[in-house]
Structures are given as structure tokens and as C-alpha cells.
């Protein structure tokens with residue numbers, strides 16, 4: 394007799410199994426932390442640590458000799474806003490417990506690298522004592538909520554910022570493990586019924602199938618890259634007043650090389666909501682992800698795949714069923730630009746702010762350019778507010794006009810200029826950390842892009858495009874952390890020294906670029922770009938940008954979402 398095998402249910406990923414087993418997300422973190430003989434955590438705890446904002450890494454430069462374990466810690470900083478006191482606390486722990494650098498992230502947060510296990514407790518306590526935390530900065534939950542950082546506009550930007558904070562708080566997981574481990578220094582007893590049966594009111598026992606990202610934007614500026622988020626709120630104003638938001642869903646960028654089941658996707662704008670609906674709509678969108686996301690394959694587990702595979706009409710219907718009411722049509726909005734403003738600007742309230750370029754978001758001191766000390770000194774000395782931008786730069790804000798000259802002077806003494814901070818090309822660039830800290834990096838990024846930009850700048854001079862702004866972003870692998878798929882030129886690491894070349898993003902960051910060439914080494918990159926830049930210089934129409942020219946001439950594609 395022939396035995397027939399029954400169709401089997403797709404297997405849940407290991408992450409699903411461990412979340413269900415320990416829904417408080419405590420793992421054995423507290424116990425391992427207290428054991429001085431251990432310099433690292435085991436696999437399941439590594440997964441739980443992410444929900445606490447912590448990644449276990451090893452120094453990849455030292456792998457050939459031995460694995461040197463260390464930790465990366467990421468803050469939860471909605472809208473990227475820190476008080477002077479909080480920034481100083483971050484600077485202190487960077488010096489004391491990390492590798493003496495502060496890494497601004499592409500989601501307006503701060504990361505510390507190179508923290509050893511014994512430094513974890515003190516670092517986490519200092520951060521929390523400054524009234525910032527790291528809860529849910531990573532893991533299968535809602536991540537840092539983005540909001541426009543620029544303090545130049547009116548009261549509307551404050552309201553949007555307030556809304557971003559409100560959504561961030563409403564989507565926090567409620568486990569008490571975070572407080573127990575990091576504040577009280579205890580291991581939760583996993584056998585306690587209260588802990589065993591814990592179920593988060595929003596996330597349930599198994600949280601989300603994967604991460605979830607929210608951003609708020611104020612058109613016409615798309616500085617937060619809103620269309621790349623699972624959930625985006627696009628501010629709509631009438632007569633200078635914030636009347637609500639357009640709702641964008643299903644954006645995301647992560648993909649894997651050679652896996653057609655994974656791809657970057659720009660969000661769909663599906664309706665309009667008023668401010669009082671923000672929290673319930675955020676929760677409803679999140680629970681669609683919770684209930685329909687793929688829990689059998691983490692590479693295919695983002696909300697964007699639910700949108701793409703079930704369709705926008707299905708999603709809208711599902712959302713409206715959960716809400717119990719229909720959503721009105723989206724209102725007109727228009728994005729024209731992404732990116733930051735550098736130098737001094739007068740704020741809407743008469744105070745001043747200063748945008749500073751931070752190459753790849755890395756604040757550090759080097760010979761002749763002591764950016765870390767400079768920022769620390771002015772922030773502490775003049776008690777200014779600090780805002781981290783989604784392009785990994787920093788804005789020092791709420792500075793009294795009479796202090797402007799002194800601030801400029803202190804920065805200059807540290808080698809930091811406020812005018813002509815970097816070339817236009819460099820200022821519009823971003824790179825992810827990649828090597829040596831990121832365990833997923835296939836190629837260099839943060840450590841390589843500055844040199845490559847220098848060579849591309851030479852090409853621009855050669856082709857008489859010296860002051861041309863071209864948005865260039867690089868990542869060390871296809872996960873998309875510096876959002877390379879929205880850039881006019883995107884470099885995505887494929888193998889050591891080799892990159893995929895993407896071309897054709899637009900200035901407003903609403904259009905995905907396209908893969909143009911694969912596996913390029915530096916010489917190939919320059920050989921590909923030289924003739925393209927030269928053709929662009931000769932063929933562009935009016936003020937046409939390089940990304941639009943590539944899109945028009947190389948891909949014959951003018952499709953732009955929103």
C-alpha cells in the first residue's frame with residue numbers, strides 16, 4: 394500500500410515558538426546578566442534582548458582571531474527629540490560604556506556600539522534615569538516613530554510631534570520584564586502564573602510577525618521618507634491648521650538578494666482621518682499586521698506583503714471592519730523634497746536653530762574635527778534642544794539669538810564649521826553602519842561611502858556638475874537600512890567590495906529606484922557613472938534631476954506615487 398503524506402501546516406518560525414513560551418520577553422536575560430562568568434547571551438535570549446533595544450554583536454574585524462562579543466543599544470526617541478540633559482546623558486554613556494561614538498540612525502534615534510556585557514546594566518540605567526528608554530526600539534513590535542524634526546514652521550509641527558509621541562506611547566508593549574531586568578536588576582520568575590499567562594492587550598502572546606514602523610510627514614517636505622513605512626500619517630492643513638492626516642499603509646524596503654518573494658514597496662494612501670482617530674487607527678492597522686502577517690517565514694513577514702498579496706481593497710475593508718466605520722477619501726497632498734537644512738535658521742518663535750551635517754550619523758572626535766566634544770559643549774553650555782533627523786544629521790534648536798555667535802565660535806574651536814559644512818553631494822548622502830558591527834553586512838558601507846563620494850565628486854567636476862545635488866545612499870546588504878531604494882543612486886552590498894547599482898529615485902522620495910547593474914567594484918561603479926553623468930549633463934531638460942533623468946531615459950518610467 395502506498396502511504397500518502399498529509400499536507401502539513403507550514404511550520405511557525407522559532408521566534409514565534411519562543412515568544413509564545415515566554416510572553417513577558419524576559420527570557421533568562423536577568424540571570425545571564427548577573428553571571429560574571431558569561432560574556433554573552435544564548436540564542437533565545439538574543440532574540441528577547443531585541444525587544445529591549447539591545448543587539449548582541451561581535452567585532453567582525455577581529456573574527457579571524459576570535460569572536461569578541463559586544464552589544465549595540467538603540468534608544469526609543471519619538472520624533473528624534475532630546476532635551477539638553479538627555480543628550481548629555483547619552484554622550485556620557487557613549488564615552489563611559491560604549492566605543493566613544495554616538496550613532497544617529499535613519500529613524501531619528503541613537504545607537505551605542507561596542508558595549509561589553511558588564512557595561513549593559515549601567516548604560517541602560519543611565520538612559521532610563523534620563524527619562525528616555527530603549528523599550529521596543531527593536532523586536533517584533535512598533536519601532537521608533539518618526540516625525541519632521543525641523544523647528545522652522547508654526548505650531549502645526551508641534552502638534553504633529555505631539556501626535557507622534559502619542560502613537561509611540563499607545564503602541565508600546567506592556568511587559569514588566571524591561572523594568573525588572575534593567576531597573577531592579579532581577580530575573581522574572583518564568584514559572585509564576587502571572588508571567589506564564591501574561592498576554593499583552595495589544596500584541597497578544599506572540600507580538601507581531603515582524604517589526605512595524607510608523608512615520609508622520611508634513612508636506613511638501615518628505616524628510617521622514619514616509620512612504621517607506623508600514624504606517625504613515627501625512628499631515629493635512631487647512632488655513633494653517635492641522636485638520637487631520639492622510640493614511641498611508643504598506644511601505645517597507647527590506648529584501649534579500651535573489652529572493653523574488655521579497656521586495657521594497659512604496660505605501661498606498663488609502664484614506665483620511667482626524668487627529669482624534671489616530672490611536673485607534675494605528676492600533677487597527679497594527680493588528681491587521683498581527684493577525685495576517687506571515688509567521689512561517691520572517692523574510693516575508695512584513696505588512697507590505699499582506700497589502701501586495703491581498704490587495705488595497707481587501708486591506709481597506711478589513712481595517713474598516715475593525716474600526717466599525719468607513720474612512721473618507723484621502724485629501725490632496727504633494728511632496729516635493731526630502732533631506733535636511735544645514736546652517737543657522739530662524740525658528741517660527743524667534744529662537745534660532747542650527748542644522749549640522751554628521752557624516753553617516755557618526756558623532757565622534759577625530760584629529761582636527763572634534764564633533765562629539767563640540768556638540769556636547771554647546772548643548773550643555775546653552776541648554777539647547779537636540780533633534781535627530783531621519784537623514785542621520787542633527788539640529789540644535791531653541792537657541793537664543795544672542796548666543797548664536799558664541800555657539801558658532803565654540804564649534805569653530807573644535808574644527809566644526811557652520812557654513813559650507815560639506816559638499817552638496819555629501820550632505821545628501823546616507824550610509825548604514827555595516828562592518829564591523831552589523832552581523833548581516835555583506836560589504837562595507839559607513840566606512841567606505843565617504844571615500845567613494847570623493848571619487849564621484851571628481852566625476853561631477855569632470856562632467857561640469859560640480860554643485861549638483863544627487864541623493865546617494867549605501868547599505869552593506871539588501872535590508873535597506875539607509876533606504877537606498879529611494880535614492881537617486883543607491884549602492885547595495887552584494888559581497889566584499891561589490892555593490893548592486895540602483896538608479897532613478899526622485900527628489901521627493903516617493904518613487905523606488907531600479908536595479909541597473911550588479912556586482913560592481915569601485916572601478917566598475919565609476920566606469921558606469923561617468924558616461925551616465927556626462928549624458929545627463931548634456932541631455933537634461935531644465936533643472937531636471939539625475940534621478941528623474943535616469944528614470945526617464947534608462948527605464949522609460951515616470952510612475953511616481955503621490
Ligand code: SRM
Pocket residue numbers: 448465467497498499500501502503504530536537606618621644645646647648692695754785824825826827830831832833872873874875876
Ligand atoms: Fe535596519 C536590521 C541598522 C533602519 C531594515 N538594521 C538591522 C540591524 C539591527 C542588523 C541585525 O538585525 O543584526 C542593523 C544594526 C547594525 C549596527 O551595527 O548598528 C540595522 N537599521 C539600522 C540603522 C541603525 C541604520 C542607520 O544607518 O541608521 C537604522 C536604525 C533605525 C532606528 O533607529 O530604528 C535602521 N532598517 C532601517 C530601515 C530604514 C527605516 O526604517 O526607515 C530599514 C528599511 C525599512 C524597512 O524596515 O523596510 C531597515 N534592518 C532592516 C532589515 C530588513 C527588514 C525586512 O523587512 O526585511 C533588517 C534585517 C532584519 O530585521 O532581520 C535590519
Ligand code: SF4
Pocket residue numbers: 825826827828831832833834835838868869870871872873874875
Ligand atoms: Fe546591516 Fe544590512 Fe542594515 Fe546595513 S543594511 S545595517 S549591512 S542589516
